Amino acid sequence: MSFTLRSVKVPPNSVSLEEARHRVFDFFRAACRSIPTIMDIYNLQDVVAPSHLRSVVAAEIRKHSSVTNPKVIDMLLFKAMEELNNITEHAKQRHHIIGQYVVGREGLLQDTGTKDQGASDFLKEFYKTNYF
Structure with missing residues (x-):
C-alpha cells in the first residue's frame, strides 16, 4: 500500500x-x-x-x-x-460548525439544563466541560 x-x-x-x-x-x-x-x-x-x-x-x-x-x-x-x-x-460536518462557531459554548450550556433533567451532577459537569 x-x-x-x-x-x-x-x-x-x-x-x-x-x-x-x-x-x-x-x-x-x-x-x-x-x-x-x-x-x-x-x-x-x-x-x-x-x-x-x-x-x-x-x-x-x-x-x-x-x-x-x-x-x-x-x-x-x-x-x-x-x-x-x-x-x-x-x-x-455542518453540525460541527454550528455547534462550535454558531451556537457556541454559552448556547450549549443553556440547552444542557433542559436535556439533563435526570443526569447526575458528574455527568452534567462532564457535558459542560467536554462538549468541544
Missing part, C-alpha cells in the same frame, strides 16, 4: 512579536475572505450571518491577545490555519 501525504509548507518562525502580529492579521483577513465559501459549503445562510462568523473569528483571536512569545503565537496560528483548512476542505 502506498500513501501520498500532502505537503504542508510550514512558514519559518516569526523573528519578532511585530512579525507574528502581522501574520495574525493576515490570517484574520484570509479567514474573513473564506466566510462566504464556508457559508455556501455548509449551507449556513438560514442559521447565521457572515458578520457573526467574523466576530467569532475575532473573539477566538482576542482570546489569546495576552500571548507575547512569537513562537507560541506561531503555534497558535498554525493550529488556526489547520482548523480553517479543515473547514474549507469540508472535513467537518
Whole structure:
C-alpha cells in the first residue's frame, strides 16, 4: 500500500512579536475572505450571518491577545490555519460548525439544563466541560 501525504509548507518562525502580529492579521483577513465559501459549503445562510462568523473569528483571536512569545503565537496560528483548512476542505460536518462557531459554548450550556433533567451532577459537569 502506498500513501501520498500532502505537503504542508510550514512558514519559518516569526523573528519578532511585530512579525507574528502581522501574520495574525493576515490570517484574520484570509479567514474573513473564506466566510462566504464556508457559508455556501455548509449551507449556513438560514442559521447565521457572515458578520457573526467574523466576530467569532475575532473573539477566538482576542482570546489569546495576552500571548507575547512569537513562537507560541506561531503555534497558535498554525493550529488556526489547520482548523480553517479543515473547514474549507469540508472535513467537518455542518453540525460541527454550528455547534462550535454558531451556537457556541454559552448556547450549549443553556440547552444542557433542559436535556439533563435526570443526569447526575458528574455527568452534567462532564457535558459542560467536554462538549468541544
